[in-house]
């Protein structure tokens with residue numbers, strides 16, 4: 200995929216102004232949005248921005264459904280030409296995930312800085328890799344996607360994801376067609392399905408990164424406390440900034456992708472000024488500063504024996520903990536900054552969908568609301584409300600204060 204490098208011609212303010220001018224004000228949507236009292240608008244974000252973010256969500260969900268339907272249409276192709284079906288689905292998947300990348304990079308203007316050695320940098324995007332990334336933030340998936348985009352593997356990127364995410368409209372449905380590996384986080388049930396799904400990727404026709412959040416759940420103080428009690432029982436060093444990693448998924452991934460994947464990218468993410476970014480913040484135009492430290496580790500340096508591989512992962516997380524300590528002391532990760540520039544394609548893809556859908560959606564909405572039929576108006580209002588509540592539920596999937604019980608005390612008691 201040819202990349203155009205360019206100096207950012209849109210400043211954030213210009214971009215918002217440009218977008219607003221192209222945007223219809225739709226008081227009904229605005230009322231639908233405010234009437235739910237979903238969340239207090241951010242101080243520095245005015246009503247216009249809230250409205251635009253809300254309209255954008257509808258547009259992006261709308262085109263996400265269209266892309267899911269197109270993915271569905273590729274089903275007859277799978278038994279005839281699986282590799283072609285996979286390539287088509289990578290591009291359809293790209294059209295969805297790149298919109299969230301555009302949201303992060305262009306709408307919120309979030310800066311993503313990469314710390315890595317220049318020799319490894321040359322290999323990123325040119326080989327299959329397993330990415331081990333800490334799981335502390337609500338938008339680490341968006342930051343991950345941004346780097347996938349910059350190295351040309353966004354459409355084919357994979358992850359070991361909890362089964363619950365497969366039910367999230369648009370993103371979760373897209374992942375089925377990208378052959379994402381889902382797990383129930385119950386090893387006795389996961390063992391077989393995870394191994395089979397991993398083996399299925401051995402002949403994948405596109406370069407891909409396979410993401411593993413080895414902690415298995417987002418960091419919370421309560422889960423950290425429980426996790427450190429487990430570490431003490433196992434005689435493992437305590438971690439300050441991470442949960443103790445679950446090793447079985449990593450070991451089985453290394454075991455089944457050996458020969459397909461050439462390296463592990465140990466990735467440690469943090470945000471400047473102790474920011475705790477949120478998807479709502481990004482949607483409302485807040486700018487964050489992500490720093491990612493990546494070490495490329497050749498796969499053949501990782502032990503094949505399961506217990507040695509588990510010990511290797513525990514040591515890796517101890518090193519990651521030290522990198523986070525270094526970051527908190529110095530405000531940066533070790534090593535040189537080698538920053539891949541933002542790509543234009545994500546922005547162009549987003550603008551394409553906005554231009555394609557905003558006008559027809561608005562006209563349809565206005566016609567329904569001006570139909571003169573009370574029943575139609577009420578149904579339209581209810582539909583807008585339902586879609587907004589649905590989108591808010593999807594955004595809630597990223598919020599740590601709504602996180603699962605996995606790794607909590609009661610779950611730990613059940614596991615014993």
Ligand SMILES: CC/C=C\C/C=C\C/C=C\C/C=C\C/C=C\C/C=C/CCC(=O)SCCNC(=O)CCNC(=O)[C@H](O)C(C)(C)COP(=O)(O)OP(=O)(O)OC[C@H]1O[C@@H](n2cnc3c(N)ncnc32)[C@H](O)[C@@H]1OP(=O)(O)O
Pocket residue numbers: 323330332340341342343344346347356357358359360361364382383384385386387389393408409410411412413414415416425426427429442443444445446447448449464466493606607611614
């Ligand atoms: C150049 C740029 C480089 C990089 C750019 C960055 C990223 C780009 C990469 C890719 C694409 C980006 C983004 C992709 C898009 C979206 C991302 C989506 C995110 C969603 C991800 C998730 O859903 S995370 C949750 C699901 N995933 C996992 O859980 C993975 C980790 N878990 C495992 O691997 C597990 O082993 C398992 C799930 C396979 C099985 O878990 P289970 O719990 O059933 O069994 P385990 O054996 O693992 O656990 C029991 C062992 O753990 C010990 N234990 C018990 N309680 C605790 C506790 N509270 N804390 C810690 N440990 C505990 C117990 O003692 C057992 O120990 P053993 O020694 O017996 O194993």
Ligand SMILES: CCCCCCCCCCCCCCCC(=O)OC[C@@H](O)COP(=O)(O)O
Pocket residue numbers: 255256259260302337340361364367370412415416417418590593594596597601602603604605
């Ligand atoms: C502009 C478009 C706006 C439309 C809304 C988009 C909403 C996208 C929601 C997709 C979310 C998919 C990625 C979520 C990744 C994630 O962070 O999952 C959490 C799990 O790892 C662990 O869960 P837990 O055990 O609860 O910590």
